[in-house]
Amino acid sequence: MKPASETRSRGEPATQRALVGSLRAFAQMLPILLGMLLLTSLILAWLPSSSLQALFGRSGALDVLLGATVGSVAMGHPLAGYILGGELLAGGVSLIAVTALIVSWVTVGVVQFPAEALLLGRRFALIRNLLCFFSAIAIAYLTVGVMRLLS
């Protein structure tokens, strides 16, 4: 068994290096994070979710596209998306459009795009968000299709 002092002398520099490295990476993330929080609060102040409801109710396919778009640019807790979705459903908007909104709300991040592009690469962020947008529409149709099959 190795003496404790030997273990400590080997372990400490690696731990210190890891601490410095993670502190540096964390500090680099902070302006992006603070910027995201400030941007989110500003958008929520300018565009409350209640004003989004007025957009729906024109046609089925358009509502689906609109649902995915609103979800993509929407901010805030996913619960807000469920509540808005529930209200839209009660107001006569189709379940497909509501599902597209709920899914894109949690998968697409137009407002988060600058942060994602800065940390994971612009190309990655662009392709991922576009894919997620179309996936939200596909999932919406599939969910309702499966629900119909099951019932």
Next chain:
Amino acid sequence: MQGKRKLGGWLFLAGVILAHGATALVEPDLARQALASFVAMLGEVAPVLILVFVLMFLVERFLTPARTRAWLGRGSGLRGWLLAVAAGVISTGPVYTWYALLAELRDKGMRTALVAVVLYARAIKLPLLPLLAHYFGLRYMLVLSLLIAGFSIVNGLVMERLLRQPETE
């Protein structure tokens, strides 16, 4: 890339502060409301940030590139996909708090597809599933969650295929 990321972050923050300043000039009440909302959100995000920092430290300290490649790299197989889906499902807080950790893991050898899987699987919010069932029904909640889990893997595969060429940035 590191320097660009650092500068870009500060420029982004400066731009948003300017937007807040402009709002304060045009609509002072709205700016006050936004600032109060910012403070409340910061309070909510703080515990998640502590968790993210601890994870970043653990990754930096114990996850060697070789180990990362074995668990989350190209040869990780089914275990890698399942780990990524599970990580996405259990991660909490706003998505942007996780970008830095995922970037660090990718630098250490995590597969790009699995980064995309983690980000997609975050759409399954475990604590909110009862609420989703309450609003839309249990069957809807189950079907939607399973489809999201499936699509997270499809999206990961498509992302990797589309990103095969090296990034130009």
